[in-house]
Amino acid sequence: MDVLTDLNDDERMNTSTSRSIRDGHVVDPPQDPEEMLELARFLENHATPAVLLGPDGEQIPLPLAAYELLREVVSAMERGASVSVEPIDRQLTTQEAAGLLGVSRNTLIRLLDEHELPYERLGQSRHRRLRLRDVLAYRDRKRTDRRGRLDELTRQASEDGLYDVDADTYKAALAEARRS
Template identity: 75%
Template sequence: MASTVARPQNVSHLVEPPQDLREMLELARFLENHESPALLLGPDGEQIPLPMQAYEVLRQVVSAMERGASVSIEPVDRRLTTQQAADLLGVSRNTLIRLLDEHELAFERLGDSRHRRLRLHDVLAYRERKNAERRSRLDEMTRQAVEDGLYDVDADTYKEVLAEARKN
């Protein structure tokens, strides 16, 4: 999938949670207790209703920061370099290039160059697919362990049963 990207790259801004989380916890409690958006109050006393979409983003940001997580808000159509995409997925750049070559992820080329760009949306969708596959495999392994009576046994017994299964 090749096309030309005419837009400059967006700059990512990471916001760290505050050292003292008391105000964040207070805001989180406030947002949890109110289902509809509040008013935004300016320093001059002017009030404006907060649109529901902005309110939902605020709730998600506050929830993440309350847990001590850093936050970055990016447009989903933002284009990432191969290194940025690899970092986001937690894989090496070489692994990401292999995924691109195997058509696991969509990408675009910058003009006639060899440089590839990936949409943030596509990278996040791929990550979610892979996470869902991992959860499914883990669920299946857990189900099998329960069926085999191995889910609640101690580690030594599990190792013995596993060694026996490998012999067979």
């Protein structure tokens, strides 16, 4: 099974994003968004797979799984995202995994030592390898956790009436809180 990784703006702009993943497997959207827009519209209007037409006129039905993946890739690129299609069981180096998560390699090593992410060692080597699926699952868990915490902070602020306070009153209260 393959996975489509849609790199968001932060990940695309982050120069620590793994070079080997980026250089070998990441495709940036075309400079002319009109190309993707036309293809996206075509795919949206056709719910079932079509055929793939070769340069010599030969046609072959496009399997449903490939067609659905194509729709996802085009949708992501239409939004201006870079995409990567990788085997889900692909092994990553610690540097590649750190780049994908947007953290330093040292931070990733700490996460591994704290058993936050599973990894494998290559024989007697000290080098560790992580499965892409595990790194993506960890990233999704962290995103969900952050989203939940932000929702809770927003709920508390709303209950405390912080959204009903004008800016000057808020600044004065903040200054008072800092003093005490």
